[in-house]
Amino acid sequence: MSEEQGKPPRKEESAGLMKYSAENLVPFGPIHPALKEPEYFKLVLEGEKIVEVIPRIGYVHRGLEKAAESRPWVQNMYMFERTCGICSFVHSLTYGQAVEGLTIYEVPRRAKFIRTIVAELERIHSHLLWVGLMGHWAGFETLFMWVWRDREVVLDLVEAISGNRVHKSMNAFCGVRKDMPPGMEDRIVERMKFLADRANYYKQIIDTEETMLERTEGIGRISPDTAEALCAVGPMARYVGLRSDIRLNDPYAAYDEVPFDIVTRSEGDVHALLKLRLDEMIVSANIVSYAVQHLPDGPIRVKIPPIIPAGEHSSHSEAPRGEIFYYVKSSGGRTPERVKSRQPTMANLPTALEILKGQTIADVPVVLTAIDPCFGCMDRMSFLDIESSRQWTWSGEQLRQYGINHYFPGRAKKR
Amino acid sequence: MSEVLVQQIERLAAEHQAKCTQLRKGETTVEIDQTQVKGFVKRLVTETLARHLSTITGLDLGQNIGIIYHFWHEKNTIHVKTTVPKEKPTALSIVDIVPGAILYEMEIHDMFGVEFTGNPWMDRKLLLPDTWPEDLPPPLLKTVKPADIRKRLGLEVERK
Numbered sequence: 249m250s251e252e253q254g255k256p257p258r259k260e261e262s263a264g265l266m267k268y269s270a271e272n273l274v275p276f277g278p279i280h281p282a283l284k285e286p287e288y289f290k291l292v293l294e295g296e297k298i299v300e301v302i303p304r305i306g307y308v309h310r311g312l313e314k315a316a317e318s319r320p321w322v323q324n325m326y327m328f329e330r331t332c333g334i335c336s337f338v339h340s341l342t343y344g345q346a347v348e349g350l351t352i353y354e355v356p357r358r359a360k361f362i363r364t365i366v367a368e369l370e371r372i373h374s375h376l377l378w379v380g381l382m383g384h385w386a387g388f389e390t391l392f393m394w395v396w397r398d399r400e401v402v403l404d405l406v407e408a409i410s411g412n413r414v415h416k417s418m419n420a421f422c423g424v425r426k427d428m429p430p431g432m433e434d435r436i437v438e439r440m441k442f443l444a445d446r447a448n449y450y451k452q453i454i455d456t457e458e459t460m461l462e463r464t465e466g467i468g469r470i471s472p473d474t475a476e477a478l479c480a481v482g483p484m485a486r487y488v489g490l491r492s493d494i495r496l497n498d499p500y501a502a503y504d505e506v507p508f509d510i511v512t513r514s515e516g517d518v519h520a521l522l523k524l525r526l527d528e529m530i531v532s533a534n535i536v537s538y539a540v541q542h543l544p545d546g547p548i549r550v551k552i553p554p555i556i557p558a559g560e561h562s563s564h565s566e567a568p569r570g571e572i573f574y575y576v577k578s579s580g581g582r583t584p585e586r587v588k589s590r591q592p593t594m595a596n597l598p599t600a601l602e603i604l605k606g607q608t609i610a611d612v613p614v615v616l617t618a619i620d621p622c623f624g625c626m627d628r629m630s631f632l633d634i635e636s637s638r639q640w641t642w643s644g645e646q647l648r649q650y651g652i653n654h655y656f657p658g659r660a661k662k663r
Numbered sequence: 664m665s666e667v668l669v670q671q672i673e674r675l676a677a678e679h680q681a682k683c684t685q686l687r688k689g690e691t692t693v694e695i696d697q698t699q700v701k702g703f704v705k706r707l708v709t710e711t712l713a714r715h716l717s718t719i720t721g722l723d724l725g726q727n728i729g730i731i732y733h734f735w736h737e738k739n740t741i742h743v744k745t746t747v748p749k750e751k752p753t754a755l756s757i758v759d760i761v762p763g764a765i766l767y768e769m770e771i772h773d774m775f776g777v778e779f780t781g782n783p784w785m786d787r788k789l790l791l792p793d794t795w796p797e798d799l800p801p802p803l804l805k806t807v808k809p810a811d812i813r814k815r816l817g818l819e820v821e822r823k
Contacts, residue, residue, distance in 0.1 A: 303766070306773075306790035313774075314803055349687075479716050479763025492715070497737045498689075562690075562733060562740060564717060573717045573733065590718035590767075598763050 289604075289616075296608045301601040305594075316587040321347060321556050326417055328574075328589060333414055334377060337370045338567040340419040343587070345500060346574040348422055349561035351552055358546045359423040360502040365436075365539045366409065366418055367501065367565075368532040372443060373402040374568035375525045375532075378617075379450065382522060385613040386463040387652035391453065398446050401439055408432065423549025428540075436540045440533040447529045454522050462655050464519040468603045468615045472516075480599040481592050482570020487524050488516040494566040501565075505542075508535050518618045555582055567592055610654035613647060665689065668739050671711045679703045692742045697730075700745050701755045704732065707743075708760060712736045719767040721775040723805045728752050728775050732764075747777060756781035776801035 288307065292300040312331060316324045325347075329340040341363055348355060376399040383391030403413045410416035410426060418424050454460045472488040485492040493510040495503045511527040513520040558580035564573045570592030577586040604615055672691055676683035679702060681695035695703055708714045713736040722729035727746040734741040747754050756779035758765050768779040769789040779785060788795070791802070799815060800807050813819050 302784075302787070304787075304789070306788070306792070309790045311802065311809070314809060317805075318809075476714060477762050479761065481715075498735075562742070564735065564740075571717060571735075575718075575720050575731070575733070577722065586720075586722055588718070588720040594766060594770075595718070595763070597766055 291604075291609075291612070293609070296610075298604050298607055298609070298612075301604045303597055303601060305597075313587055313589065316584055318583060320554060320582050321584060322421065322554065324584065324587065325419060325421070328587075329415055329417060329419075331589065331591065334374050335370055335567045335569065335572075336414060337366050337416050337418060338565055338572055339589070340417075341367060341501070342563050342565045342572045342574045343576070343589070344419050344421055345565065346561050346563035346576045347556055347578075349563060350556050350559045350576070350578055351422070353422045353550045353552050355422050356547045356550060357502070357544045358427075359548045361505075361539050361543050362424045362428060362548065363419070364502040364506065365428070365536055366406070366416060366424075368536045368539070369402055369406050369409075370416075371532045371568045372529050372536075373399055373406065375529050376402065378525060378568075379522065381617055382464075382518075382614070383460070385617050385648060385651070386460055387648070387656065388457065388459045391450070391457075391460070395450065398443060401443060405436060405439060408435075420549055421552050423547070425549070427548050428543065433540050433543075437537045440537045444530045444533040447526045447533075451523055451526050454519070454526075459656070460522070461519070463614055463651075464517065464522060466517050466519075467607070467611055468518040468521070468618050469516050470599065470603050474602060475599055478598040478602060479595055480570075481595045482566065482568075483521060483524055483528070484570065484596045484599050486510065486512045487521045489514045492571075494564055494571055498564070500563070502539065506535050506538050508538075518614055521618050555580065556584075569593060570595060608654070609647075610651040613651050665738055668711055668713060668736060672707070672713070672741060675703060675706055675710070678706075689738045690740050690742070692744060694744045697745045697747055697754055700732070700743065701757055701760070703743065704757050705760045707734065707741070713739065713741050714761075716761050716764055716767070719764060719771060721771040721777065721803065723775070723803065725805075728777055730754060730771065730777065732757070752777040754779055756785075758782050774801055774803040776804075 288304040290302040290304065291298050292302070312327060315327065319327065325340045325343055328343045329336045331339045376395050380392040380395035380399070383389065383395065406416060407413050408429060409432070410418045418426060454464075470488060472490055475485055475488045476490060480488075480490070481492065489512050491497075491510065491512055494500070495508075496510050508531055511524055511531060513524050556578045558578050560575070560577040562573065562575040564571050566572075572592060573588075573590040575586075575588040576584055579585045600616065600618075603618075604612065607615055669685070669691055672693065673683045676693045676695070679695060679699040681693050681699065681703065684692045684694075686692055693703070713734040715735050717733040717735050717740075720729075720731040720733065722731065724746060727748055729744065729746050731745075732743040734743065745754070752775065754777055756764075756768055758768065758779075758781060765782060765784060766789060768782050769784055769787070771777050772779060772782075772785060773789055773791045794816075796815065799812065802812060810819075
């Protein structure tokens, strides 16, 4: 397919036709095996402008909630940890908290601190991953390389603490399974300082680098009222100025004992999101350093019987992407009656759809990355021009290059 | 702050003939008739600070399907509980009051078959595959066994 054919009609050309004849439908997604989570969006276009977005998710729905009903309570903890390959720890933490609420046992203080440390390391790792992807989709590959190199620093620490890089399997009911290895304190504090310095450096870069400024400034705006009405969570709520962070508003683990403040911004564009997540990394690094230096002595775990008393309880906590919510109902047996889990991407999807309205195709990669979705949707998209029944297909890489060429003609190189 | 919110909710619940209980500190449960939910939620999000809807949970309660709306403000979680009969599972949508509820309602529609009147996307699927047979019951009902679904969809692979 030649490049001329591959271009969607321009705004001016379609201006006279307006609504119906110039409206294009762009199926967007869903499968790419290398990426994390396939989603599918149907983009309704008017020329190059997006007028409506229809989501279709569920391509990797594995029926975990159904599966949980036939598995023992403990097994479910490690199954729900496998919901996500990035923020795995916080899933088992929240499920654990929901179940612990039904029992009479208390989590030991040392375990709460260890949970806080691992959860914050996970946040740093997730945010670094996101900043790197942002660089990739905006056409600033160097940032991607740098950031993902620094991400190894966190993953090494996580491995040293838990034995695994991604699925940490650290949690148990009323405690954690592994104690902190002895003699780690200095190393963690030193590495956290290194990461905070790097985050500050990246903040300087994105403020001065033309590529990032051009691609992110003024893109993805939404008003605080709309974000609140659409129930946005996590960074997607904080970048428009809402003070929504469960660590601060409804503390769990050891967050009520650690001094910290959340970051909010008021600009409300993707550039603000970048700076917000980098600032949050610095906050997280400080929390980890503090928690490691003030780690209390004592047991790390209380053993509880395998049968959980009847009742229902819910718990939520702040994952890197926002609020994670678990609801459990027990009928007093060895397996749960019902477990409900709600992930932050699900909560942020309506906000993302709202933001996409009015943007151009060139901004789709950046805006969709901005909500930090599990992001399988970029490859395999086909375009259909209803007016001329013309159909063409772009891969994710072609879309990325289209976006880069739109802003910086001639810069995107074929790999 | 928290006591004020709880008092407000208790007052609202009384006005809507709902039962309000405080299970633990910070967790308020409001049991309410299905026809009253929309009015209650409307006053909850306009008159109190509990504007954030965390999610909507569906439950199989045997004869009925339970629906729980989880609202959250700071240290308070408000669970608004209601039920719809299994024979005729329809409920009023709250999308026009809380726009963020749209996907949660679609999820319950997929998983429990509850029809939300007023939700513009009720004719679409969100989580279930497009090829999901019309005559198969919604998968999260207790009567549905995963093995039966695999069999029905032809996913049962014989191992050699």
